[in-house]
Amino acid sequence: MSAENEYAALVKLIAWIDKHAAGLDLPSDERSLIAAGCFDVALEHQASIALLYYAQLPGSLLALLRILTESLTRGLWLLHCASDSELEKFKKGEIEKTFGELTVEFETKIGIEEGPLSGFKRSAWKAMNDFTHTGFIQVARRHSLGKVGANYDDDEIAKALGVAGALGLIAAGQMIGMSNRPDLGELFIMRMQDYANTSSSDNT
Numbered sequence: 362m363s364a365e366n367e368y369a370a371l372v373k374l375i376a377w378i379d380k381h382a383a384g385l386d387l388p389s390d391e392r393s394l395i396a397a398g399c400f401d402v403a404l405e406h407q408a409s410i411a412l413l414y415y416a417q418l419p420g421s422l423l424a425l426l427r428i429l430t431e432s433l434t435r436g437l438w439l440l441h442c443a444s445d446s447e448l449e450k451f452k453k454g455e456i457e458k459t460f461g462e463l464t465v466e467f468e469t470k471i472g473i474e475e476g477p478l479s480g481f482k483r484s485a486w487k488a489m490n491d492f493t494h495t496g497f498i499q500v501a502r503r504h505s506l507g508k509v510g511a512n513y514d515d516d517e518i519a520k521a522l523g524v525a526g527a528l529g530l531i532a533a534g535q536m537i538g539m540s541n542r543p544d545l546g547e548l549f550i551m552r553m554q555d556y557a558n559t560s561s562s563d564n565t
Contacts, residue, residue, distance in 0.1 A: 362559075364515045367522040368414050370559055374526050375408050377552055382533040385540040392440065392448055393539055399436030400532040403429055407529030414522060419513045420492070420499060426521050427489035431460060433532050434478065438463040440535065442470050460486070481524070526556060 362370070382404075387397050406429035413422040439451060442463075450457070458466070461482055468476040491498035505512040530553055537545045 362519055362523070364414070364519040364522060367519040367526075368411065370556070371407075371411050371414075371522050371526045374530065374552075374556055375411060378404060378407075378529065378533040381545055381548060381552075382536050385536055385542070385545075387536065387539050392443075395448065395451065396436045396440035397536060397539065399432050399439060400536050403432035403436065403532040404529050406432060407525050407532075410522065410525040414518065417511070419511050419518050420502070422518065423489075423492040423499070423513070423521055424495075425493075426525060427486075427493040429525060429528055430481070430489065433528050434460060434463050434467070436532065436535065437467045440539075442466045485524075530556060 387393060406425055410422050410425055410429065413419070413425065435456070438458075439448065443451065447456075456463075461479075464478045464482055465474075468474055468479055488498055490496065502513050503509055503511065530549075534549045534553065537549050
């Protein structure tokens with residue numbers, strides 16, 4: 362799928378999420394509220410990535426992908442795995458575990474070892490860090506023959522947009538699950554399948 366087509370699919374997905382996941386009746390316990398805050402931040406990052414593509418700011422788009430990933434993963438871990446004492450430490454600005462550890466704990470908790478998040482970390486974490494912290498991978502894409510400026514491969518941007526769509530959809534699914542709305546849960550599963558199928562059919 363080209364970056365332009367991936368962007369169009371992402372915009373439609375964001376509109377769907379806004380329609381179905383905004384204004385949900387969520388639990389009011391502290392753990393749920395904190396996790397929901399993480400998921401909501403992830404959704405804002407997802408929308409920001411779409412806006413950055415529209416504004417033709419691909420370096421910032423790629424830099425934000427790691428932050429979106431962390432927002433989602435922290436929300437998943439805080440909701441499903443963190444002990445009460447770890448929740449208290451988070452409130453004080455302390456997380457003593459790495460991104461990889463949070464991912465492994467969450468996937469172990471739901472019974473999927475070496476799942477999609479772990480696979481994504483193995484394949485993309487180094488590059489995401491580089492884009493976020495302005496390492497060589499990011500800097501190298503600011504040059505073309507006789508010019509300093511954005512010079513990113515269309516396929517690279519397309520993949521980032523697709524990942525942003527998938528991660529935001531997971532965040533929305535968590536909030537839908539927290540709202541105890543089985544009707545929306547069924548719609549969410551259908552939308553996730555539709556989004557995955559759109560990407561795979563356009564890449565064949």
